[in-house]
Amino acid sequence: MHELSIIASIVEIAEAEVQKAGAQRVESIELEIGELAGIEFSALDFAWEVGVSQTVLENAERHVNRISGQARCSECDTTFEMQALYDPCPGCGSYFSEIIKGKELSVKALTVS
Amino acid sequence: MCGICGCGQPDGAVTIRKIDLKKVNFGKVTPLGAVSPLGHHDHDHHHVHAAAMNQAPGKTVLQIEQDILGKNNLLAERNKGFFEAKNILALNLVSSPGSGKTALLERTLADLKGEIPCFVIEGDQQTSNDADRIAATGAEVVQINTGKGCHLEADMVNEAMRQLKPTDGSLLFIENVGNLVCPAMFDLGEGARVVIISVTEGDDKPLKYPDMFHSSQLCIINKIDLLPYVNFSVEKVKEYAKRVSHITEFIELSATTGAGMDEWYAWLKKQRNTRLAP
Numbered sequence: 099m100h101e102l103s104i105i106a107s108i109v110e111i112a113e114a115e116v117q118k119a120g121a122q123r124v125e126s127i128e129l130e131i132g133e134l135a136g137i138e139f140s141a142l143d144f145a146w147e148v149g150v151s152q153t154v155l156e157n158a159e160r161h162v163n164r165i166s167g168q169a170r171c172s173e174c175d176t177t178f179e180m181q182a183l184y185d186p187c188p189g190c191g192s193y194f195s196e197i198i199k200g201k202e203l204s205v206k207a208l209t210v211s
Numbered sequence: 212m213c214g215i216c217g218c219g220q221p222d223g224a225v226t227i228r229k230i231d232l233k234k235v236n237f238g239k240v241t242p243l244g245a246v247s248p249l250g251h252h253d254h255d256h257h258h259v260h261a262a263a264m265n266q267a268p269g270k271t272v273l274q275i276e277q278d279i280l281g282k283n284n285l286l287a288e289r290n291k292g293f294f295e296a297k298n299i300l301a302l303n304l305v306s307s308p309g310s311g312k313t314a315l316l317e318r319t320l321a322d323l324k325g326e327i328p329c330f331v332i333e334g335d336q337q338t339s340n341d342a343d344r345i346a347a348t349g350a351e352v353v354q355i356n357t358g359k360g361c362h363l364e365a366d367m368v369n370e371a372m373r374q375l376k377p378t379d380g381s382l383l384f385i386e387n388v389g390n391l392v393c394p395a396m397f398d399l400g401e402g403a404r405v406v407i408i409s410v411t412e413g414d415d416k417p418l419k420y421p422d423m424f425h426s427s428q429l430c431i432i433n434k435i436d437l438l439p440y441v442n443f444s445v446e447k448v449k450e451y452a453k454r455v456s457h458i459t460e461f462i463e464l465s466a467t468t469g470a471g472m473d474e475w476y477a478w479l480k481k482q483r484n485t486r487l488a489p
């Protein structure tokens with residue numbers, strides 16, 4: 099389950115920021131995660147508590163901006179909602195498209211105290 | 212000891228060790244060389260790294276916008292620079308467990324021996340069985356055990372390279388942990404990614420694991436000696452892979468019988484020569 103190692107990376111980022119700010123803990127964290135980023139949201143929820151226990155993120159409020167997938171067809175230029183990676187274009191049926199949104203995987207903001 | 216903070220946390224799961232070739236005797240279980248723990252992947256960080264003890268006055272909002280995979284990507288770039296400077300062709304081999312990555316390597320190493328210098332990094336959650344199989348061919352190999360981790364990361368490869376010391380112009384094979392999901396997300400700095408699928412798996416694998424196929428440059432279809440016994444369409448797997456990726460090159464082979472291996476060696480040599488050319 100790579101969600102745990104993703105959480106470990108988030109903890110690392112948060113710990114560095116807390117230290118830089120001379121703070122002690124994170125009150126809340128805002129994540130941006132695209133639906134095509136390869137993260138299973140339920141697995142992330144499931145692993146979160148274990149992953150952040152006894153770190154600066156323990157008890158932090160977690161906000162996830164979930165970004166739905168969007169792609170542009172390379173054949174006919176149609177822009178469409180992409181639920182799963184490489185769904186075909188609803189306009190022409192082509193599988194070649196460019197993902198515009200949905201690959202995000204970042205820590206947007208932290209509230210520290 | 213924890214690699215980030217030197218906090219004296221006990222060694223956790225990730226270990227990286229070079230197999231001592233002098234002690235390997237074709238298939239026998241061997242004592243392992245020095246164990247090097249890899250800092251921050253070792254444990255789930257049951258301790259707070261923030262040293263700040265001074266009271267912060269109230270709350271501060273930090274807009275940081277940091278890529279969660281940023282650190283891995285940075286380290287991967289560093290590996291890539293190292294490979295390029297030394298003209299090393301590094302290949303990241305990915306597949307489901309049991310598709311034949313180790314078997315393919317065993318035969319490749321035996322066949323290329325004396326022709327091209329080859330080095331191997333073996334990734335597995337537990338055991339050094341695969342590294343011992345590789346060492347039995349006489350090739351230099353480092354085993355990374357990821358413990359609970361289900362994929363290799365760039366810093367593990369970096370650490371393994373310090374022990375392996377691949378020579379200029381060599382081929383470096385990195386056998387990733389058997390898993391078609393997350394190794395796709397973690398760049399190791401490799402020159403090319405090779406995805407392996409065997410005919411005993413479903414031919415719709417490319418559709419089920421599009422990310423892995425999309426991020427690969429070559430698709431090997433292994434165990435073709437079993438084609439008469441299974442319901443697997445080579446044409447279909449190619450069609451599906453082309454739908455979700457830019458892969459145009461497929462090599463059908465059998466690591467067991469050796470059929471098709473010549474095509475694989477030709478591909479390796481072509482890749483290596485492109486890199487060696489000025």
Ligand SMILES: Nc1nc2c(ncn2[C@@H]2O[C@H](COP(=O)(O)OP(=O)(O)O)[C@@H](O)[C@H]2O)c(=O)[nH]1
Binds near residue numbers: 389434
């Ligand atoms: N029949 C047949 N079996 C193979 C072939 N390649 C590998 N195997 C077998 O498949 C099993 C798994 O192979 P292994 O190399 O350990 O797979 P890995 O987990 O991807 O490293 C072993 O029992 C191999 O002997 C092949 O081309 N044909």
Ligand SMILES: [Mg+2]
Binds near residue numbers: 341
């Ligand atoms: Mg193996």
Ligand SMILES: [Zn+2]
Binds near residue numbers: 172173174176189192
């Ligand atoms: Zn279209």
Ligand SMILES: [Zn+2]
Binds near residue numbers: 213220256260
């Ligand atoms: Zn630590």
Ligand SMILES: [Zn+2]
Binds near residue numbers: 099100103361362393
């Ligand atoms: Zn993983």
